[in-house]
Amino acid sequence: MPRRPSFPSGAARVKRILKHTWAHLWFDTGLLALVEWLRGLRPRCRPLAILMYHRIVSPERAGQVLSHPDIMVDAATFRRQLAFLASRYQVISLGDFAAAAQTGTPPPRRAVALTFDDGWEDNYQTAFPALRDAGLPATVFLTAGLIGSREMFWQERVIGRVRRLADRPRLLRDCFERSGLGGLVPLLPVPGGGDLSGEGTAALIDALLEVDEPRVAGLLERLAGAEPAPEPAVSANSFLSWTQVAEMRQGGIAFGSHGTSHRRLDRIPPEQADDEILRAKATLAEHLGGPETELFAYPNGGHTARVVAQLREAGYRAAVTTREGVNTMATDRFRLRRINACEDRFRSPRGRFSRAMLAAYLAGLL
Numbered sequence: 592m593p594r595r596p597s598f599p600s601g602a603a604r605v606k607r608i609l610k611h612t613w614a615h616l617w618f619d620t621g622l623l624a625l626v627e628w629l630r631g632l633r634p635r636c637r638p639l640a641i642l643m644y645h646r647i648v649s650p651e652r653a654g655q656v657l658s659h660p661d662i663m664v665d666a667a668t669f670r671r672q673l674a675f676l677a678s679r680y681q682v683i684s685l686g687d688f689a690a691a692a693q694t695g696t697p698p699p700r701r702a703v704a705l706t707f708d709d710g711w712e713d714n715y716q717t718a719f720p721a722l723r724d725a726g727l728p729a730t731v732f733l734t735a736g737l738i739g740s741r742e743m744f745w746q747e748r749v750i751g752r753v754r755r756l757a758d759r760p761r762l763l764r765d766c767f768e769r770s771g772l773g774g775l776v777p778l779l780p781v782p783g784g785g786d787l788s789g790e791g792t793a794a795l796i797d798a799l800l801e802v803d804e805p806r807v808a809g810l811l812e813r814l815a816g817a818e819p820a821p822e823p824a825v826s827a828n829s830f831l832s833w834t835q836v837a838e839m840r841q842g843g844i845a846f847g848s849h850g851t852s853h854r855r856l857d858r859i860p861p862e863q864a865d866d867e868i869l870r871a872k873a874t875l876a877e878h879l880g881g882p883e884t885e886l887f888a889y890p891n892g893g894h895t896a897r898v899v900a901q902l903r904e905a906g907y908r909a910a911v912t913t914r915e916g917v918n919t920m921a922t923d924r925f926r927l928r929r930i931n932a933c934e935d936r937f938r939s940p941r942g943r944f945s946r947a948m949l950a951a952y953l954a955g956l957l
């Protein structure tokens with residue numbers, strides 16, 4: 592897996608040391624447990640922390656993965672996180688929380704819910720066995736139109752093609768320039784440019800996330816033209832099959848909607864956003880039946896008041912964003928906050944998984 596350096600430099604390192612020290616101050620002294628106990632006395636103030644996972648990557652597949660580092664967790668780290676969560680927290684299903692919140696019932700003390708966005712195939716291969724072993728519930732938000740397909744997100748397609756064209760830097764540069772993206776050339780693996788290590792992949796995807804859809808589509812077309820061979824087998828970057836979804840469901844995993852094709856619902860015309868929501872609902876209903884379509888995760892967190900109204904009308908009970916933070920009973924159920932649980936997030940300055948950091952985030956202290 593492309594990883595960020597375990598020893599970040601400069602300001603990032605100082606920031607991490609400060610955060611780590613702060614987390615340990617609360618955790619080791621028992622102050623954090625005291626805060627949790629005090630909050631428990633007033634049920635309406637009890638926080639619900641929702642962890643947002645995407646991909647759980649096994650070491651065998653790490654080399655083939657083309658995703659942004661901020662959506663990945665190493666399989667061994669994930670098991671460590673689950674063991675800590677099982678030992679210290681009440682891990683509840685997000686659906687149960689949403690149903691209880693609707694009737695005014697607060698979450699239990701130290702409540703945490705686990706969510707997975709997109710519906711990556713590694714959720715079945717790697718996350719599912721770990722969740723089963725730990726006996727913990729989770730909700731997976733499916734990009735309905737991609738489940739059971741061999742398609743990839745544009746992010747992984749761009750990174751795959753750029754990496755394969757790295758030995759033809761002039762052609763690569765030309766594809767970006769002719770797509771009106773010459774400003775991104777310094778990020779490419781070309782002479783005088785960047786590299787596609789974990790940091791480099793993150794920088795290129797972050798920059799492309801700011802570009803409009805047609806321009807990204809044009810870039811992909813040019814990259815495909817420069818490398819006319821078909822894209823290689825993509826199992827390490829593809830999505831669940833409906834058979835895998837059914838097996839996970841039997842094993843206690845719940846499913847929600849993440850739209851049809853992962854378009855940002857706040858950046859497309861309202862009627863197209865409606866279509867994304869309603870087609871996904873129909874697809875999930877066809878494959879899963881009723882109650883599974885009660886929860887929604889906004890792709891890239893993007894939503895508008897109209898999108899929220901459409902979800903309510905379509906019978907959804909709650910929706911999660913990508914806004915960082917914890918929730919209480921007072922939080923809008925259609926704008927629930929989450930904590931991104933990527934590999935880098937809860938690391939000590941030495942690069943190891945830090946229980947104190949995770950605990951501080953879950954308590955809303957970081």
Ligand SMILES: [Zn+2]
Pocket residue numbers: 708709849853890891
């Ligand atoms: Zn997503």
